Amino acid sequence: MNTPAPLTLWQHAHLATMDGATPYGWQPDGALLTQGDTLRWVGALAELPAALRPRIGHEISLGGRLVTPGLIDAHTHLVYAGDRALEFEQRLQGASYEQIARAGGGIRSTVAATRAADEQRLLALALGRARQLLAEGVTTLEIKSGYGLDAATEARCLRVARGVGQALGITVRTTSLGAHALPPEFDGRPDDYIAAVAAWLPAQAADGLVDAVDAFCDTIGFTPEQTRRVFDAAQALGLPVKLHAEQLSNQEGAALAAGYGALSCDHIEHLSDRGIAAMAGAGTVAMLLPTAFYFLRDTRLPPVQALRQAGVPMAVASDHNPGSSPGLSLLLAMNMACTLFRLTPEEALAGTTVHAARALGLQATHGRLAAGCRADFVAWNLNHPAELAYWFGQRPAQRVVAGGRTVHLAGEAGTTGATGTTCTTDTDAHPPETAP
Ligand code: DI6
Numbered sequence: 038m039n040t041p042a043p044l045t046l047w048q049h050a051h052l053a054t055m056d057g058a059t060p061y062g063w064q065p066d067g068a069l070l071t072q073g074d075t076l077r078w079v080g081a082l083a084e085l086p087a088a089l090r091p092r093i094g095h096e097i098s099l100g101g102r103l104v105t106p107g108l109i110d111a112h113t114h115l116v117y118a119g120d121r122a123l124e125f126e127q128r129l130q131g132a133s134y135e136q137i138a139r140a141g142g143g144i145r146s147t148v149a150a151t152r153a154a155d156e157q158r159l160l161a162l163a164l165g166r167a168r169q170l171l172a173e174g175v176t177t178l179e180i181k182s183g184y185g186l187d188a189a190t191e192a193r194c195l196r197v198a199r200g201v202g203q204a205l206g207i208t209v210r211t212t213s214l215g216a217h218a219l220p221p222e223f224d225g226r227p228d229d230y231i232a233a234v235a236a237w238l239p240a241q242a243a244d245g246l247v248d249a250v251d252a253f254c255d256t257i258g259f260t261p262e263q264t265r266r267v268f269d270a271a272q273a274l275g276l277p278v279k280l281h282a283e284q285l286s287n288q289e290g291a292a293l294a295a296g297y298g299a300l301s302c303d304h305i306e307h308l309s310d311r312g313i314a315a316m317a318g319a320g321t322v323a324m325l326l327p328t329a330f331y332f333l334r335d336t337r338l339p340p341v342q343a344l345r346q347a348g349v350p351m352a353v354a355s356d357h358n359p360g361s362s363p364g365l366s367l368l369l370a371m372n373m374a375c376t377l378f379r380l381t382p383e384e385a386l387a388g389t390t391v392h393a394a395r396a397l398g399l400q401a402t403h404g405r406l407a408a409g410c411r412a413d414f415v416a417w418n419l420n421h422p423a424e425l426a427y428w429f430g431q432r433p434a435q436r437v438v439a440g441g442r443t444v445h446l447a448g449e450a451g452t453t454g455a456t457g458t459t460c461t462t463d464t465d466a467h468p469p470e471t472a473p
């Protein structure tokens with residue numbers, strides 16, 4: 038008979054499980070039992086079942102810290118070369134994001150730089166970015182293509198995205214975003230380009246490179262009808278869809294996407310009531326991207342209160358990309374979701390855990406601390422979970438665990454994370470003065 042693998046007990050933790058009915062799924066004086074890459078038991082240390090004790094092979098103290106699920110950044114464009122600093126200056130001098138795109142800059146300039154970079158270079162760049170997110174507590178990452186816009190470069194970017202997950206031991210979900218912008222060789226022929234995008238998908242799927250399909254439905258992107266053709270191709274392959282919808286204008290893209298059972302509609306500053314109702318009916322997640330709103334100096338707020346009232350789950354992501362959101366901090370996105378969009382700190386944390394998992398179709402295994410979920414969690418040099426959305430510009434993650442392995446330890450070399458920096462917050466963590 039095979040002996041079951043030993044269990045690891047992670048103890049001396051105050052858990053925001055994001056599971057169950059209490060605020061934050063709060064469990065003071067808690068513990069976690071992991072077996073390999075899976076959480077086997079989560080609860081109050083005092084209630085650890087006696088039958089499990091003899092099977093514990095290792096015990097690790099989390100030092101009385103706050104522990105949350107590993108954070109999930111469910112919308113990034115992490116694979117690209119070059120930067121858009123000059124475009125930033127142009128925008129500050131009055132040019133709009135749309136004007137720059139229409140003049141052949143914007144996404145197209147990043148496409149030129151990305152096409153010119155080989156796979157090794159793109160992987161090095163993407164890994165550097167992913168390590169910064171990981172050091173902040175991100176253990177699950179969505180990565181889109183969309184800066185290749187030809188069959189070979191799109192596949193290269195998707196392979197790089199897969200490579201990031203393999204190199205760092207974190208979960209990466211890939212999204213094919215060929216319908217991001219019109220490449221110059223298809224000028225004046227957007228329908229031909231959309232046919233090409235649809236024709237690339239079967240090979241990408243056969244090579245295991247794509248978990249979902251996305252498009253940019255907007256005035257400087259593609260029409261609803263063109264979006265529909267991309268979605269039909271995805272659906273024929275059994276791939277879920279999501280959409281950059283209602284970012285710069287209302288095209289009723291969200292209702293279209295919800296009709297395909299979309300995982301998420303993203304940006305949605307110009308979302309209509311019809312879109313909200315369709316998303317609520319389809320269980321589509323509203324993906325809020327406040328750092329892009331901030332960086333484009335947008336003024337049109339997404340309809341957060343209406344989404345809340347309709348019961349649409351709201352996620353928060355970094356949207357990391359060189360044009361509209363060059364930051365690499367999911368915690369800053371959470372802070373901005375509160376300050377700019379008026380989410381509560383608990384909604385912001387749900388937006389980067391449970392609801393972000395749903396936006397990736399991973400709700401059964403990711404985004405919560407519960408038995409059966411993947412052993413992804415973070416011990417923070419913080420006391421109360423609301424602090425995650427409160428501090429910004431700091432690195433409060435003390436230990437990041439992905440699949441049961443410590444992938445980042447603050448201040449220690451040799452982990453896969455970026456150079457650890459300890460934050461200025463009190464590191465002698467103690468139980469919160471007030472329970473959440
Ligand atoms: N909307 C965005 O904010 C990103 N993509 C999109 O469709 C920006 C992409 C870029 O400007 O490079």
Ligand code: FE
Nearest residue numbers: 112114281356
């Ligand atoms: Fe985006």
